[in-house]
Amino acid sequence: AAEWRLRAAWLATELNRHNHSYYVLDNPSIPDAEYDLLFRELQALEQAHPELNTPDSPTQRVGAAPLPQFEQVTHSIPMLSLGNGFEDNDIVEFDRRVRDGLDTQVDSEIEYAAELKFDGLAINLRYEDGVLVQAATRGDGTTGENVTSNIRTVRAIPLRLHTKQPPKVLDVRGEVLMFKEDFARLNARQREAEMKEFANPRNAAAGSLRQLDSRITAQRILRFFAYGIGTLEGAAMPASHSALLDWYSELGLPVCKERSVVKGAAGLLEFFRGIGSKRPQLPYEIDGVVYKVNRLLQQQTLGFVSRAPRFALAHKFPAEEATTQ
């Protein structure tokens, strides 16, 4: 094979590795200027040899020509919303309902996976044989918008899973969000350009993803945290939610490290208070935490009521006055 094919393969591997370090591990492994040089060299090689332009090439992050409109996508498994709790007693009641639903002995406690509730846009990422083939918004839970070309520009989202034995089909669910600092810089740019400013990071993330011109999306710094799963074919479902998130990390998907496995209502409330005190220092906005029964078998026993899972609950912080940015 010509040495330019080897050079292109090496460049793609290096650029993907640096993207992973920067956007997934939050630990840059190369100065930006050097990254740009490698990036432009690969772009030039791909222009000279179009067959190099594979869908998972890091050059696919710059966006393509605008779409006329978004296509609809029907989720193979619905993307559900969460029931809400506000007071401590709502959490105690949630734990009691879970114990009743599992017919748990009085003295044994339920194991929960506790994590942050990001205030962004829920997304489904479909990976087939380890390659990202489609991305869709949650929409009404059953049908969402196809935002694949925009999602490809999100450096935090791997275009290919980091495994030699990928599942046949994997639907990763998670949140696309904008960090507070990136939001402030975007609004400063909007002001300079006498364009409308976004009210909050959630609107900025939604507005950036709902762009028909993915070249605009590519100019926005969006992040992603994985927290759920839809269809899985060709691999065994992990036995717990915490094991699922560990697996996601191994696959190269960003998983938020602010998560714990806790026991009983007391463990849930302790996690909530801990996050409450950290909240102002977090680089992103959250509007609460999410509790999920950890063991998959127990989730399946509890099932769903109306559109929300019986096995999960969002615990919201009191609504703040208009956030003073």
Ligand SMILES: NC(=O)n1nc(-c2ccco2)nc1N
């Ligand atoms: N918004 C958010 O951060 N979510 N949403 C879920 C969820 C919704 C349905 C099942 O899980 N989990 C987390 N962390």
